Amino acid sequence: xxxxxxxxxxxxxxxxxxxxxxxxxxxxxxxxxxxxxxxxxxxxxxxxxxxxxxxxxxxxxxxxxxxxxxxxxxxxxxxxxxxxxxxxxxxxxxxxxxxxxxxxxxxxxxxxxx
Amino acid sequence: xxxxxxxxxxxxxxxxxxxxxxxxxxxxxxxxxxxxxxxxxxxxxxxxxxxxxxxxxxxxxxxxxxxxxxxxxxxxxxxxxxxxxxxxxxxxxxxxxxxxxxxxxxxxxxxxxx
Numbered sequence: 001x002x003x004x005x006x007x008x009x010x011x012x013x014x015x016x017x018x019x020x021x022x023x024x025x026x027x028x029x030x031x032x033x034x035x036x037x038x039x040x041x042x043x044x045x046x047x048x049x050x051x052x053x054x055x056x057x058x059x060x061x062x063x064x065x066x067x068x069x070x071x072x073x074x075x076x077x078x079x080x081x082x083x084x085x086x087x088x089x090x091x092x093x094x095x096x097x098x099x100x101x102x103x104x105x106x107x108x109x110x111x112x113x114x
Numbered sequence: 115x116x117x118x119x120x121x122x123x124x125x126x127x128x129x130x131x132x133x134x135x136x137x138x139x140x141x142x143x144x145x146x147x148x149x150x151x152x153x154x155x156x157x158x159x160x161x162x163x164x165x166x167x168x169x170x171x172x173x174x175x176x177x178x179x180x181x182x183x184x185x186x187x188x189x190x191x192x193x194x195x196x197x198x199x200x201x202x203x204x205x206x207x208x209x210x211x212x213x214x215x216x217x218x219x220x221x222x223x224x225x226x227x228x
Contacts, residue, residue, distance in 0.1 A: 004157070009155075031214065033215070040123070040220055041220060042204060042218045042219055042220040042221050043158075043204065043218040044218075045215065048215060058215075090157055090158065092158075094214055100146055100163075100165045100214070101214050102148060102160045102163055102214075103158075103160075103214070103216065104160075105150075105157035105158040105159070106157050107155075107156050107157045108155075108156070108157050
């Protein structure tokens with residue numbers, strides 16, 4: 001089974017802090033994704049990476065950046081955290097080379113910005 | 115542009131009753147459709163997927179979905195629900211382009227009551 005591991009289940013940070021959310025997958029997947037989940041809005045794509053050091057903006061990239069230095073690890077960075085970034089963050093991965101592949105999700109990080 | 119509509123934000127149902135969760139999509143590209151389930155405090159788990167072929171797709175936990183091209187729908191059904199089916203259900207459609215990025219609906223909370 002694919003395992004996508006997010007480093008923290010719950011995180012509390014302060015406004016203005018630089019925040020790192022880490023995600024690791026163990027299946028050698030090319031594609032990795034960061035989503036934000038808010039009630040009534042579903043999942044919204046923040047950033048997508050299709051290879052090491054390669055990234056694409058999603059639908060809501062403002063206030064976020066990402067890093068992918070190794071294939072198995074994809075980090076989401078909140079450059080200067082704000083209260084409107086309080087949310088559930090989900091990481092996912094999928095194999096490359098095809099549009100039919102489903103995405104596999106981690107358990108999420110519930111982030112609170114005070 | 116692709117989009118997914120889940121009209122019902124919440125569906126209450128009694129245990130052992132049948133249920134249908136509705137999903138409508140719009141897509142100008144080849145349609146790949148997915149249903150995911152999210153149990154409380156967990157990430158998303160793939161329930162089933164439609165890629166091609168038979169329009170009736172069977173998934174895990176006794177769920178099935180029917181792809182209807184003329185009505186642009188992909189409704190999820192289960193003939194008899196259990197308390198343990200209480201969760202949020204997300205419908206998703208593949209975006210255009212060469213990758214497997216998805217667009218998610220806003221989710222439907224299935225609340226099974228004894």
